[in-house]
Amino acid sequence: xKHIETRRSIRKYADKDVDEALLQRLLAQASRTQTMxxxxxxxxxxxxxxxxxxxxxxxxxxxxxxxxxxxxLTFVADFHRTTQWALHRNAEPGYDNLLSFFNACEDALxxxxxxxxxxxxxGLGLCFLGTTIYQPQGIIDTLQLPRLTFPVATITLGWPAxxxxxxxxxxxxxxxxxxxxxxxxxxxxxxxxxxxxxxPENQEFVRINGKETLAQVFTDIRYTRKDNEYxxxxxxxxxxxxxxxx
Amino acid sequence: xKHIETRRSIRKYADKDVDEALLQRLLAQASRTQTMxxxxxxxxxxxxxxxxxxxxxxxxxxxxxxxxxxxxLTFVADFHRTTQWALHRNAEPGYDNLLSFFNACEDALxxxxxxxxxxxxxGLGLCFLGTTIYQPQGIIDTLQLPRLTFPVATITLGWPAxxxxxxxxxxxxxxxxxxxxxxxxxxxxxxxxxxxxxxPENQEFVRINGKETLAQVFTDIRYTRKDNEYxxxxxxxxxxxxxxxx
Numbered sequence: 001x002k003h004i005e006t007r008r009s010i011r012k013y014a015d016k017d018v019d020e021a022l023l024q025r026l027l028a029q030a031s032r033t034q035t036m037x038x039x040x041x042x043x044x045x046x047x048x049x050x051x052x053x054x055x056x057x058x059x060x061x062x063x064x065x066x067x068x069x070x071x072x073l074t075f076v077a078d079f080h081r082t083t084q085w086a087l088h089r090n091a092e093p094g095y096d097n098l099l100s101f102f103n104a105c106e107d108a109l110x111x112x113x114x115x116x117x118x119x120x121x122x123g124l125g126l127c128f129l130g131t132t133i134y135q136p137q138g139i140i141d142t143l144q145l146p147r148l149t150f151p152v153a154t155i156t157l158g159w160p161a162x163x164x165x166x167x168x169x170x171x172x173x174x175x176x177x178x179x180x181x182x183x184x185x186x187x188x189x190x191x192x193x194x195x196x197x198x199x200p201e202n203q204e205f206v207r208i209n210g211k212e213t214l215a216q217v218f219t220d221i222r223y224t225r226k227d228n229e230y231x232x233x234x235x236x237x238x239x240x241x242x243x244x245x246x
Numbered sequence: 247x248k249h250i251e252t253r254r255s256i257r258k259y260a261d262k263d264v265d266e267a268l269l270q271r272l273l274a275q276a277s278r279t280q281t282m283x284x285x286x287x288x289x290x291x292x293x294x295x296x297x298x299x300x301x302x303x304x305x306x307x308x309x310x311x312x313x314x315x316x317x318x319l320t321f322v323a324d325f326h327r328t329t330q331w332a333l334h335r336n337a338e339p340g341y342d343n344l345l346s347f348f349n350a351c352e353d354a355l356x357x358x359x360x361x362x363x364x365x366x367x368x369g370l371g372l373c374f375l376g377t378t379i380y381q382p383q384g385i386i387d388t389l390q391l392p393r394l395t396f397p398v399a400t401i402t403l404g405w406p407a408x409x410x411x412x413x414x415x416x417x418x419x420x421x422x423x424x425x426x427x428x429x430x431x432x433x434x435x436x437x438x439x440x441x442x443x444x445x446p447e448n449q450e451f452v453r454i455n456g457k458e459t460l461a462q463v464f465t466d467i468r469y470t471r472k473d474n475e476y477x478x479x480x481x482x483x484x485x486x487x488x489x490x491x492x
Contacts, residue, residue: 005278042421043423099380110362117358143426149427219338223346
């Protein structure tokens with residue numbers, strides 16, 4: 001996993017397909033990831049058709065990777081298959097609740113990330129789309145996801161046709177705590193965020209958005225209270241519709 | 247990542263410490279994992295002290311790995327640090343909602359899994375404890391986790407002192423779908439679960455529990471409706487207490 005030191009999200013892909021056998025091998029390897037009771041509470045939907053990519057694109061705010069990547073993978077938290085298994089085996093499943101939703105999310109996200117690590121090690125490039133949970137109902141309808149499933153992650157996948165600059169990271173002292181959570185103070189914030197705030201690209205980001213601080217770009221433009229609260233309501237509605245909350 | 251093919255959860259550890267420099271290196275490498283807006287919405291609490299392990303153990307149903315492993319890591323969905331950063335930078339954060347909780351969960355779980363992949367590649371053994379979300383309030387109190395944080399994963403970590411048998415996995419045709427979700431039917435269930443149900447250890451599992459089918463062991467004993475519904479209520483209460491739901 002030496003590639004991890006130099007990994008970057010890839011948004012431009014070469015005009016070259018991702019071989020189906022390779023994809024299947026990577027998915028099989030990723031399924032070695034630990035899951036709850038070894039139940040593998042996930043499904044992966046493979047999108048290759050142009051038509052389906054076009055239908056998914058607006059659900060990811062028309063980010064161009066969705067239609068340009070040879071493959072789009074949607075990782076789904078899935079208690080439907082296990083529930084059906086139980087029903088066909090004279091067992092009474094009780095997985096229509098919030099805890100079960102979260103159990104399935106964990107399985108799906110952990111397996112997704114092993115897949116990402118494997119794919120990047122194999123030389124593929126990918127971009128993780130956090131938009132998956134912003135308009136889940138549209139994705140559910142498009143991919144025909146049944147009750148007790150929920151899309152939790154999407155990646156666009158292909159052979160890299162760009163090599164963007166490495167993005168910055170907080171140093172470990174910002175996020176690693178010994179024994180108990182170390183209080184966040186004005187001093188730790190200055191120490192942990194100074195280098196991020198000093199980056200020329202971030203200063204430019206503040207300038208072009210007409211803001212005073214980098215944090216304001218996040219709170220006022222990228223991830224606003226209004227958007228978050230609106231999408232939280234949609235998220236809760238969708239959890240109910242998919243059967244995870246009564 | 248050739249190790250992935252033969253990975254197993256490790257519950258017994260050699261009497262040998264995990265070097266702090268190695269741990270820090272693996273955590274730094276894992277932080278290359280993509281996150282929302284590169285905000286790294288997670289923290290990791292490192293538990294090495296015997297006293298803290300003893301306090302955590304009952305919160306994980308006294309699984310012996312918690313006190314026996316040299317290191318216990320708790321991965322925390324963390325919007326507290328980012329919120330404090332915003333408050334100290336004249337910005338108005340709006341991350342006290344369900345969507346933000348889920349954003350932070352995604353970041354924490356993806357980073358956790360990259361850490362697992364890296365640690366196992368380095369020859370370490372680990373066990374992922376799904377129990378983290380069963381009694382979250384106790385973990386929050388013990389690790390002194392502030393508002394807008396939530397523990398989502400725990401791993402026990404050390405040098406392996408066992409080599410358990412490889413566990414089975416569903417074949418990819420059970421969980422990979424082309425273009426749309428393929429309906430689960432009696433036929434696909436028989437195809438996908440037959441080999442799991444036929445395993446001698448699973449048949450023994452059914453027998454000693456006095457059940458008719460393997461699925462009943464899961465629904466009636468391991469993950470029951472009663473437990474799931476009780477823990478779902480606790481989970482929701484805890485989300486409110488941590489400030490993610492009003």
